[in-house]
Amino acid sequence: MQNLNGLSGYLIMLAASAGFGLAIAAGFAAMAQGRIGSAALEGIARQPEAAGRIQTAMIIALALVESLAIYALLVSLIILFVIGLPTGAEVMRALTAGAGAPAGG
Amino acid sequence: MIGYQPMKLSGNRTTLNRFRIPVRLGVTAACAGLAAACWLLPVQAQEPGMPTAQPGHPAPAQAPIQNEAAGSTHQGPSEPGPGGQGSPEGSEHEVGKPTDPHAGTTGHGAETGHGTQPGHGTQPGQGAQPGHGAAAEGGHGAAAGHGKEGGHGDGEHGEGGHGKEEEAFSIHLPTWLYGPLKQLWYSGPAELTAAGAVNAAGQPVDASQLVGKQFEYEYHDHHSGKVYKVRPEIKQIGNRATGAKTETLTIDGQQVTLVEPVVKFPLEGAFPEGIVISLLTALGVLLTGILLTRNLQRVPTRAQTLVEMIYGALDGFVHGLIGPSYKRYVPLVGTAFIYIFIMNIAGLIPGWMSPTANINVAAGLALVIVAYVQIEGIRVNGFVGYIRHFMGEPAWLAPLNVPIHVIGELARVLSLTIRLFGNIFGEDVVIVILIALAAKFTGGLFPAQAPMYLLAIFTSFVQAMVFSILTCVYIALMTVHDDGHHGEHGGHGHGHDDDHGHLQDVHAPAPAV
Numbered sequence: 019m020q021n022l023n024g025l026s027g028y029l030i031m032l033a034a035s036a037g038f039g040l041a042i043a044a045g046f047a048a049m050a051q052g053r054i055g056s057a058a059l060e061g062i063a064r065q066p067e068a069a070g071r072i073q074t075a076m077i078i079a080l081a082l083v084e085s086l087a088i089y090a091l092l093v094s095l096i097i098l099f100v101i102g103l104p105t106g107a108e109v110m111r112a113l114t115a116g117a118g119a120p121a122g123g
Numbered sequence: 124m125i126g127y128q129p130m131k132l133s134g135n136r137t138t139l140n141r142f143r144i145p146v147r148l149g150v151t152a153a154c155a156g157l158a159a160a161c162w163l164l165p166v167q168a169q170e171p172g173m174p175t176a177q178p179g180h181p182a183p184a185q186a187p188i189q190n191e192a193a194g195s196t197h198q199g200p201s202e203p204g205p206g207g208q209g210s211p212e213g214s215e216h217e218v219g220k221p222t223d224p225h226a227g228t229t230g231h232g233a234e235t236g237h238g239t240q241p242g243h244g245t246q247p248g249q250g251a252q253p254g255h256g257a258a259a260e261g262g263h264g265a266a267a268g269h270g271k272e273g274g275h276g277d278g279e280h281g282e283g284g285h286g287k288e289e290e291a292f293s294i295h296l297p298t299w300l301y302g303p304l305k306q307l308w309y310s311g312p313a314e315l316t317a318a319g320a321v322n323a324a325g326q327p328v329d330a331s332q333l334v335g336k337q338f339e340y341e342y343h344d345h346h347s348g349k350v351y352k353v354r355p356e357i358k359q360i361g362n363r364a365t366g367a368k369t370e371t372l373t374i375d376g377q378q379v380t381l382v383e384p385v386v387k388f389p390l391e392g393a394f395p396e397g398i399v400i401s402l403l404t405a406l407g408v409l410l411t412g413i414l415l416t417r418n419l420q421r422v423p424t425r426a427q428t429l430v431e432m433i434y435g436a437l438d439g440f441v442h443g444l445i446g447p448s449y450k451r452y453v454p455l456v457g458t459a460f461i462y463i464f465i466m467n468i469a470g471l472i473p474g475w476m477s478p479t480a481n482i483n484v485a486a487g488l489a490l491v492i493v494a495y496v497q498i499e500g501i502r503v504n505g506f507v508g509y510i511r512h513f514m515g516e517p518a519w520l521a522p523l524n525v526p527i528h529v530i531g532e533l534a535r536v537l538s539l540t541i542r543l544f545g546n547i548f549g550e551d552v553v554i555v556i557l558i559a560l561a562a563k564f565t566g567g568l569f570p571a572q573a574p575m576y577l578l579a580i581f582t583s584f585v586q587a588m589v590f591s592i593l594t595c596v597y598i599a600l601m602t603v604h605d606d607g608h609h610g611e612h613g614g615h616g617h618g619h620d621d622d623h624g625h626l627q628d629v630h631a632p633a634p635a636v
Contacts (some may be wrong), residue, residue, distance in 0.1 A: 023595050
């Protein structure tokens with residue numbers, strides 16, 4: 019990445035965080051939601067009459083956890099679209115161009 | 124056995140059994156119709172590197188590759204292609220400022236919009252390839268002219284194709300509404316600011332000579348490609364001599380080259396798209412509500428039965444969450460639920476967009492709800508009680524509790540907003556990206572976005588429900604006192620001596636999110 023004028027580290031971190039941030043958030047959110055779901059199912063299995071109320075509470079809890087993953091999604095969207103990252107084509111051009119080609123961004 | 128109640132199973136509901144076949148048929152027909160619509164609409168896929176087109180405004184000059192399927196005719200380009208559109212890489216998108224239809228300004232001379240981002244040089248948004256923009260709108264058969272909105276959520280998805288000028292990827296007003304609105308605000312006053320002005324000889328022109336002058340200008344609108352004649356007045360000229368974009372005009376007889384001119388239309392600010400669309404949607408919901416609740420009769424008609432069912436569901440739902448004093452909150456929570464649900468779903472309707480995909484609309488809803496909760500807290504608990512609520516249970520911990528509670532309340536605004544906005548906007552983004560991917564790899568023949576529509580319906584419903592549930596929970600936290608005794612005293616005097624144990628159970632960790 020010799021032509022990226024020292025921005026390579028920054029861009030690498032941006033790109034990595036855009037991807038990994040959401041992946042990690044989604045992973046933990048999935049784990050939490052799995053536990054919520056299993057607790058709800060257990061409750062329903064014990065008392066089928068309470069299925070409606072348990073389901074309602076489960077949906078609330080799922081949405082609360084999911085909102086945390088959505089926050090991470092928004093951060094990723096901001097990184098990708100508002101801050102912006104160079105396209106593959108630009109990176110290739112920067113790599114193959116002469117010295118001093120700016121990295122974009 | 125005396126008093127034995129057999130368990131109520133859902134299969135026993137004989138009154139609704141009669142609907143099961145029509146409902147199943149209806150759902151099947153709807154799914155089939157959706158799939159057929161996705162399939163049959165003409166799709167316009169473009170080669171990468173060609174300037175993109177918007178709904179109804181196909182790409183200039185190059186004939187698009189047509190992948191029409193049977194049953195649809197493709198009308199020829201009905202409008203001249205956008206002039207200043209060209210970009211060898213097709214459209215790029217940026218998600219950001221969903222409110223701002225014209226974010227990003229290295230555009231063709233004139234650019235409107237408030238939060239313009241000069242120097243945004245990179246190519247944002249690499250979620251999809253250059254064919255993205257065209258395909259995004261092409262996926263809805265959009266090139267068939269204005270009349271054929273055909274596509275699903277054309278107004279929103281069609282905004283993909285905006286050319287390289289870093290248009291916000293945002294979900295816009297639908298095209299058929301946007302056009303007349305644009306006409307309206309372009310016919311109003313206009314202002315021009317430029318980074319610099321240079322006269323014919325290359326010398327910088329003094330700003331004071333130019334400020335305040337009006338002249339005829341042809342404004343190229345990115346979205347529609349139309350050229351509008353406007354009369355902007357020069358507001359401000361900087362002192363740069365060169366820039367990314369220059370425009371040579373004749374002002375008062377002399378040739379002036381403006382450096383990076385930007386034309387703004389003040390009237391445009393009068394119609395922020397989130398407000399316009401959300402008000403129109405609210406109007407629709409209001410009219411529907413009024414129509415359905417006229418002439419209520421003791422023996423209900425079918426429509427009235429439906430409305431009663433919906434109301435009964437909402438009533439039970441709020442009752443379960445708030446408790447005995449729930450009645451006065453049913454209108455607010457019910458309206459929030461219905462309105463938000465309709466707004467979320469509206470994005471899936473061709474020719475419309477979800478207002479909630481715009482963060483300002485979501486923020487407005489959240490602010491109203493949180494403000495109402497505070498007002499209810501004051502009304503029910505009295506002002507002193509309201510402050511005590513923030514101070515928390517052991518009164519000597521008040522300096523710790525007050526900031527925590529206050530920040531908790533503010534965090535509720537943020538979380539409600541972002542949850543609603545993120546979910547709805549995210550599902551719109553996913554749909555657009557799926558359309559683009561399908562268009563890129565299969566030339567638009569495969570409606571890859573169709574299953575997402577079902578998930579979108581589910582998400583819309585769940586998010587509306589969660590918003591309403593959280594509203595009820597916040598109200599309950601603010602108004603319910605110990606033993607579930609509700610503070611309906613209407614004033615300061617509480618009338619019971621155990622004021623100290625007042626808000627005890629409420630100060631278990633209140634969910635801030």
